[in-house]
Amino acid sequence: xxxxxxxxxxxxxxxxxxxxxxxxxxxxxxxxxxxxxxxxxxxxxxxxxxxxxxxxxxxxxxxxxxxxxxxxxxxxxxxxxxxxxxxxxxxxxxxxxxxxxxxxxxxxxxxxxxxxxxxxxxxxxxxxxxxxxxxxxxxxxxxxxxxxxxxxxxxxx
Amino acid sequence: xxxxxxxxxxxxxxxxxxxxxxxxxxxxxxxxxxxxxxxxxxxxxxxxxxxxxxxxxxxxxxxxxxxxxxxxxxxxxxxxxxxxxxxxxxxxxxxxxxxxxxxxxxxxxxxxxxxxxxxxxxxxxxxxxxxxxxxxxxxxxxxxxxxxxxxxxxxxxxxxxxxxxxxxxxxxxxxxxxxxxxxxxxxxxxxxxxxxxxxxxxxxxxxxxxxxxxxxxxxxxxxxxxxxxxxxxxxxxxxxxxxxxxxxxxxxxxxxxxxxxxxxxxxxxxxxxxxxxxxxxxxxxxxxxxxxxxxxxxxxxxxxxxxxxxxxxxxxxxxxxxxxxxxxxxxxxxxxxxxxxxxxxxxxxxxxxxxxxxxxxxxxxxxxxxxxxxxxxxxxxxxxxxxxxxxxxxxxxxxxxxxxxxxxxxxxxxxxxxxxxxxxxxxxxxxxxxxxxxxxxxxxxxxxxxxxxxxxxxxxxxxxxxxxxxxxxxxxxxxxxxxxxxxxxxxxxxxxxxxxxxxxxxxxxxxxxxxxxxxxxxxxxxxxxxxxxxxxxxxxxxxxxxxxxxxxxxxxxxxxxxxxxxxxxxxxxxxxxxxxxxxxxxxxxxxxxxxxxxxxxxxxxxxxxxxxxxxxxxxxxxxxxxxxxxxxxxxxxxxxxxxxxxxxxxxxxxxxxxxxxxxxxxxxxxxxxxxxxxxxxxxxxxxxxxxxxxxxxxxxxxxxxxxxxxxxxxxxxxxxxxxxxxxxxxxxxxxxxxxxxxxxxxxx
Numbered sequence: 001x002x003x004x005x006x007x008x009x010x011x012x013x014x015x016x017x018x019x020x021x022x023x024x025x026x027x028x029x030x031x032x033x034x035x036x037x038x039x040x041x042x043x044x045x046x047x048x049x050x051x052x053x054x055x056x057x058x059x060x061x062x063x064x065x066x067x068x069x070x071x072x073x074x075x076x077x078x079x080x081x082x083x084x085x086x087x088x089x090x091x092x093x094x095x096x097x098x099x100x101x102x103x104x105x106x107x108x109x110x111x112x113x114x115x116x117x118x119x120x121x122x123x124x125x126x127x128x129x130x131x132x133x134x135x136x137x138x139x140x141x142x143x144x145x146x147x148x149x150x151x152x153x154x155x156x157x
Numbered sequence: 158x159x160x161x162x163x164x165x166x167x168x169x170x171x172x173x174x175x176x177x178x179x180x181x182x183x184x185x186x187x188x189x190x191x192x193x194x195x196x197x198x199x200x201x202x203x204x205x206x207x208x209x210x211x212x213x214x215x216x217x218x219x220x221x222x223x224x225x226x227x228x229x230x231x232x233x234x235x236x237x238x239x240x241x242x243x244x245x246x247x248x249x250x251x252x253x254x255x256x257x258x259x260x261x262x263x264x265x266x267x268x269x270x271x272x273x274x275x276x277x278x279x280x281x282x283x284x285x286x287x288x289x290x291x292x293x294x295x296x297x298x299x300x301x302x303x304x305x306x307x308x309x310x311x312x313x314x315x316x317x318x319x320x321x322x323x324x325x326x327x328x329x330x331x332x333x334x335x336x337x338x339x340x341x342x343x344x345x346x347x348x349x350x351x352x353x354x355x356x357x358x359x360x361x362x363x364x365x366x367x368x369x370x371x372x373x374x375x376x377x378x379x380x381x382x383x384x385x386x387x388x389x390x391x392x393x394x395x396x397x398x399x400x401x402x403x404x405x406x407x408x409x410x411x412x413x414x415x416x417x418x419x420x421x422x423x424x425x426x427x428x429x430x431x432x433x434x435x436x437x438x439x440x441x442x443x444x445x446x447x448x449x450x451x452x453x454x455x456x457x458x459x460x461x462x463x464x465x466x467x468x469x470x471x472x473x474x475x476x477x478x479x480x481x482x483x484x485x486x487x488x489x490x491x492x493x494x495x496x497x498x499x500x501x502x503x504x505x506x507x508x509x510x511x512x513x514x515x516x517x518x519x520x521x522x523x524x525x526x527x528x529x530x531x532x533x534x535x536x537x538x539x540x541x542x543x544x545x546x547x548x549x550x551x552x553x554x555x556x557x558x559x560x561x562x563x564x565x566x567x568x569x570x571x572x573x574x575x576x577x578x579x580x581x582x583x584x585x586x587x588x589x590x591x592x593x594x595x596x597x598x599x600x601x602x603x604x605x606x607x608x609x610x611x612x613x614x615x616x617x618x619x620x621x622x623x624x625x626x627x628x629x630x631x632x633x634x635x636x637x638x639x640x641x642x643x644x645x646x647x648x649x650x651x652x653x654x655x656x657x658x659x660x661x662x663x664x665x666x667x668x669x670x671x672x673x674x675x676x677x678x679x680x681x682x683x684x685x686x687x688x689x690x691x692x693x694x695x696x697x698x699x700x701x702x703x704x705x706x707x708x709x710x711x712x713x714x715x716x717x718x719x720x721x722x723x724x725x726x727x728x729x730x731x732x733x734x735x736x737x738x739x740x741x742x743x744x745x746x747x748x749x750x751x752x753x754x755x756x757x758x759x760x761x762x763x764x765x766x767x768x769x770x771x772x773x774x775x776x777x778x779x780x781x782x783x784x785x786x787x788x789x790x791x792x793x794x795x796x797x798x799x800x801x802x803x804x805x806x807x808x809x810x811x812x813x814x815x816x817x818x819x820x821x822x823x824x825x826x827x828x829x830x831x832x833x834x835x836x837x838x839x840x841x842x843x844x845x846x847x848x849x850x851x852x853x854x855x856x857x858x859x860x861x862x863x864x865x866x867x868x869x870x871x872x873x874x875x876x877x878x879x880x881x882x883x884x885x886x887x888x889x890x891x892x893x894x895x896x897x898x899x900x901x902x903x904x905x
Binding site: 019021029030033034035036037038039040041042043045046048075076077079080085089090092093094096098099100101102103104105108126127128130131132133134135136137138139140141142143144 | 207208214218362412441800804841
């Protein structure tokens with residue numbers, strides 16, 4: 001059975017028909033063609049698929065598309081302004097928080113949610129806040145440094 | 158001048174003499190003191206903006222018109238015989254376009270078929286389905302409902318050893334008389350160590366998208382070696398290599414496990430050949446953890462003999478390997494090479510079990526060997542009463558002990574000193590004093606040896622257009638290590654251009670510019686000299702043209718910061734003063750990696766020190782710091798290099814503390830083949846890591862002075878942690894990882 005829903009992704013409303021069991025991740029990746037969000041585990045273990053759903057960090061692999069009907073969704077593609085990277089995206093690069101980049105979309109979303117809830121986190125609070133996102137390449141330190149730097153520089157995320 | 162020369166090449170310790178084409182580029186290696194504008198300075202990655210914006214297209218993101226999705230049916234048992242598959246039921250599912258079973262006639266040849274009617278490990282592929290949607294493909298896999306007659310299996314090393322289930326012959330390498338030397342030794346140490354099976358666990362699983370077109374097979378593959386992948390596809394399908402194109406724009410981590418075309422690309426290509434439509438095959442996480450590969454578990458025995466003042470007189474290392482790579486023996490290599498010793502023996506037995514055969518995982522075999530050897534060396538330090546670093550210094554080998562050849566460079570002694578200085582090693586015993594928080598603390602060290610010299614063949618091209626922008630093409634994909642960024646830095650250095658006026662393309666075999674597989678820490682020392690050579694060829698041509706334009710002697714001209722200058726300062730013009738006159742023409746150059754120097758061995762070295770805190774109540778072990786000093790020759794990009802070291806250390810730490818493929822011995826099935834149960838470190842587990850690199854380029858090895866870095870940082874971490882645990886508790890666990898149960902048992 002298909003359900004007509006509206007997904008507001010990065011400020012643009014999309015009308016799509018989705019199957020009941022369709023995950024939000026696959027609706028956004030396959031039907032909208034926004035492939036920045038990744039599937040790493042399909043089981044809420046790695047965080048590579050993370051999106052903001054009405055501001056809440058959400059593992060979109062384990063969230064039904066029909067649940068997101070009408071919600072405001074932010075993916076990694078929506079963090080910057082056009083070709084301009086957000087301050088968080090920029091410092092991820094400068095602090096060496098990115099290697100292969102596959103976990104990065106989810107990391108950025110988790111860090112964005114953290115900074116919105118707590119604009120001045122300690123390193124420990126960052127580690128707790130982003131511990132649901134796995135990275136296999138970096139040692140995570142570059143990611144922690146990047147989030148700390150953005151919060152200290154007071155840039156809006 | 159173009160020549161064919163014979164040179165010795167090496168890949169993960171396998172040496173081969175071969176003919177290579179060499180165009181002499183006349184370059185000499187940059188000296189240690191050379192003032193370089195880009196190389197050696199921290200530089201964000203070239204493709205960074207794509208990676209942080211979601212624009213980077215990984216293999217799993219490739220979507221082609223009419224593309225089908227494939228799913229794999231895997232064996233639920235360790236060993237069995239498939240007596241029936243409900244193929245008609247699977248084919249009846251709406252949207253199913255092809256079903257492959259062991260009975261299918263395949264369009265490619267493989268020694269042992271990709272699909273199994275007698276699976277020899279849990280997770281072995283039994284059948285594959287391609288359908289319009291992934292959901293339909295998965296439903297059809299379930300509908301295949303295999304009937305399987307279970308057969309006996311062996312999944313533990315001990316039983317396989319007792320049953321003498323060898324895979325290939327025992328491998329023995331020796332010099333001198335180790336038994337006599339052990340018998341005569343003043344001090345003897347014997348240690349038995351078990352190491353775990355470790356899964357690569359890239360966040361992007363194995364994946365391929367294949368499109369069998371009338372004139373060309375195009376495959377997008379998440380692979381570390383796109384040219385190896387092309388060669389494998391061409392050979393298996395009996396196609397000319399130029400009719401196979403492999404595209405690998407981005408790879409979400411490999412760590413050794415993504416070699417060649419692999420099962421995914423071969424099967425996707427076959428499904429595409431049959432259906433006439435593009436096919437995407439991506440392993441699901443369970444499939445990845447069952448069948449993506451692993452570092453095989455080992456059980457090792459190390460016996461050392463020494464004089465009373467700690468000079469090694471005998472090293473005897475034995476390793477039982479849990480179904481490792483066929484014909485690949487290197488667990489005992491560190492025992493044969495790391496220390497100066499005349500009487501040495503290494504024996505390895507690869508055991509055949511009903512487990513997924515091991516494949517390459519970052520520093521394959523050598524990491525396992527170091528983990529045992531360096532714990533035994535630590536025991537010898539305790540036995541002789543010597544400082545563990547002092548013991549290592551005394552036994553320093555300034556030549557390759559196996560080949561009896563000098564090294565192109567070796568800064569291991571510097572690494573010992575630097576790691577000690579950074580970690581506060583001389584005061585390490587103060588950590589053993591009673592601690593206010595009741596934890597037991599200690600510090601341990603371990604040394605590292607690996608190859609990583611690279612070699613030919615490796616090629617690059619460089620093209621300078623009218624806009625004064627240089628485009629470099631290399632034959633490698635960037636699996637996250639920053640290869641393309643390093644290539645940009647090297648080319649910009651040689652061309653005297655700002656970074657933003659150099660672009661680098663890789664990840665596509667179509668330009669037919671060959672590069673090596675990203676393995677064995679060979680990419681940087683192989684590819685960067687080729688890039689420098691190509692850029693130098695362009696620079697020379699540019700200066701010759703500048704001589705025409707400015708009526709100057711080309712030898713009097715230099716390039717710097719995007720400008721062409723005369724040595725006497727009289728001329729200072731932008732690049733474009735020459736290139737704008739090119740019209741649609743371009744200045745082209747090619748470069749290649751030169752031969753390795755005759756009569757040398759090229760190796761990387763390092764030392765890491767770990768500090769741990771052990772909770773004697775709960776058995777938890779926390780790493781409180783790692784200090785790492787590595788000799789990798791010249792560091793091209795310190796930003797990327799530090800990140801590589803940190804990531805390697807984290808994987809090494811996990812090998813010591815949490816990661817382990819757990820097999821249920823009653824069923825033969827891995828029980829933790831998920832990311833939840835297989836314990837990859839999280840951000841909460843990361844210790845502070847301090848990294849230092851020896852400031853000595855390897856000017857003998859190649860024209861950029863760099864050795865490789867992929868493998869080295871993972872190698873000594875686990876041994877350093879185990880030695881720190883010994884220092885903290887006075888006990889040594891017989892097996893890694895140091896789970897709470899093992900810790901409590903060890904300190905009871």
